[in-house]
Amino acid sequence: MEVSSDREYIYTSSELDQQEGQLIEEIKASAREAIPDPDAWLDEEIKRNILLTTVDAVVGWGRRYSLWPAVCFPACCAFEFIAAEGPRFDLARFGMDAMRATPRQADLMITAGTLTWKMAPVVRRIYNQMPEPKWVIAMGACAISGGIFRSSYSVVPGYNRIIPVDVYVPGCPPRPEALIYGIQQLHKKINKIHVIPDLPQFLQKGKQG
Amino acid sequence: MTAALSGKEIASQLEEKFPGSVEESGQDSLVVKTDSLLAAAGYLKDTEGLKFDYLNYVTAVDYYSYFEVVYQLTSLEHNHTIVIKIRCYGRENPTVPSVIGLWQGADFQEREIYDLMGITFEGHPNLKRILLWEGFPGHPLRKDFNQ
Numbered sequence: 001m002e003v004s005s006d007r008e009y010i011y012t013s014s015e016l017d018q019q020e021g022q023l024i025e026e027i028k029a030s031a032r033e034a035i036p037d038p039d040a041w042l043d044e045e046i047k048r049n050i051l052l053t054t055v056d057a058v059v060g061w062g063r064r065y066s067l068w069p070a071v072c073f074p075a076c077c078a079f080e081f082i083a084a085e086g087p088r089f090d091l092a093r094f095g096m097d098a099m100r101a102t103p104r105q106a107d108l109m110i111t112a113g114t115l116t117w118k119m120a121p122v123v124r125r126i127y128n129q130m131p132e133p134k135w136v137i138a139m140g141a142c143a144i145s146g147g148i149f150r151s152s153y154s155v156v157p158g159y160n161r162i163i164p165v166d167v168y169v170p171g172c173p174p175r176p177e178a179l180i181y182g183i184q185q186l187h188k189k190i191n192k193i194h195v196i197p198d199l200p201q202f203l204q205k206g207k208q209g
Numbered sequence: 210m211t212a213a214l215s216g217k218e219i220a221s222q223l224e225e226k227f228p229g230s231v232e233e234s235g236q237d238s239l240v241v242k243t244d245s246l247l248a249a250a251g252y253l254k255d256t257e258g259l260k261f262d263y264l265n266y267v268t269a270v271d272y273y274s275y276f277e278v279v280y281q282l283t284s285l286e287h288n289h290t291i292v293i294k295i296r297c298y299g300r301e302n303p304t305v306p307s308v309i310g311l312w313q314g315a316d317f318q319e320r321e322i323y324d325l326m327g328i329t330f331e332g333h334p335n336l337k338r339i340l341l342w343e344g345f346p347g348h349p350l351r352k353d354f355n356q
Contacts, residue, residue, distance in 0.1 A: 117342065118340065118341065118342055153345075153349045153354075153356045154340075154341065154349070
């Protein structure tokens, strides 16, 4: 607006009223636009990051892929296990790279080798020291049944006479592929475990008394 | 290469020192009488020119009519070796003297023979089963062992 120098005030009162009117009209116009949803940005993130699943599936997944084996290698099958542990077969893919020297930190015992009666109390003790939940893979013919030494005076005919066994891997010795297949079978087994136990009967709905 | 001494030569030396101590001698070994084993072994270990200061192994064989205990001795100084044997008759309680006083390395092997073959070593300080457990019936490496 052109303002001449002989004016007493910069703005006349009517001009100020006009300006005020314009301002109000602008605010009114902008206020009519739809208010943006403050949570709108979340939608995409929720789609990407929140999954619905079950406790069983999550805990089973966690247990499956962090099986820490205890050292229990009485005989030659240990070498096949060591090969499986090495870079070519790479048990680290299944989260099994951490060999535990103490059974108190392990949850899987791979019994790789012939067990003698003299050694039996030691193996049972190692098993008892492992915290729950724990699993046992009987690796090789000797671990399953005593193998070619079955009729010997000093050999235990199978680890299942000493400790409970989950998976049996046959072979003399089994190749690392066979051991890995056995481990995958164990994964399937672990996946079926219900983490939260059933409620006691008196707490279940409609089953009182 | 370690030289294997002739059993006959050693036998003649032993006969000279301890008359009547050698039962039999061959090309590569000699059989010593059980009661003169310690004297003969001490002689073989300490005599100049022989100096059998190292015991390679002790083992035992079951021939049904007798047990044979076999010792291979080596001299690290002269680099020669000899096999000496003793025989003990009778299956009930075969007993031979222990050589642990001469060669400390005989300790575990004599225990193993006691465990698996049932031969008692007199003078062994800790003669008990080493591979099998207390209470195991019999001695499994005997030919007549049946479980």
